[in-house]
Amino acid sequence: QVQLVESGGGLVQAGDSLRLSCAASGRTFSNYAMGWFRQAPGKEREFVAAISRSGVNTAYADSVKGRFTISRDNAKNTVYLQMNSLKPEDTAVYYCAGHWALMRATPTTIAPYGYWGRGTQVTVSS
Numbered sequence: 001q002v003q004l005v006e007s008g009g010g011l012v013q014a015g016d017s018l019r020l021s022c023a024a025s026g027r028t029f030s031n032y033a034m035g036w037f038r039q040a041p042g043k044e045r046e047f048v049a050a051i052s053r054s055g056v057n058t059a060y061a062d063s064v065k066g067r068f069t070i071s072r073d074n075a076k077n078t079v080y081l082q083m084n085s086l087k088p089e090d091t092a093v094y095y096c097a098g099h100w101a102l103m104r105a106t107p108t109t110i111a112p113y114g115y116w117g118r119g120t121q122v123t124v125s126s
């Protein structure tokens with residue numbers, strides 16, 4: 001089992017920045033590709049960003065490319081999502097997810113991820 005706990009959400013204004021963190025425990029963190037997803041009210045959960053086991057490979061949704069950066073610190077068992085130039089449409093609950101993966105994998109769909117956190121709310125006001 002892998003336990004994931006997100007933190008860092010909050011209420012910000014458009015144009016502001018936030019950094020989300022996801023702390024993992026329970027298994028060898030470096031064996032897992034990690035992803036961030038989000039779900040806005042009335043919408044399906046969608047992919048935001050993913051990072052490979054070593055952190056060398058990353059993937060982003062087009063809607064956040066150039067504004068968000070995913071990173072990880074395997075020594076701290078933590079994955080981060082730096083969010084800059086936030087927009088009201090970024091408002092959602094953000095979820096961290098883990099997938100036991102091959103070295104370079106960066107899954108961009110929900111299905112491969114077997115472990116999920118409970119989410120952290122991000123609200124961006126205009």
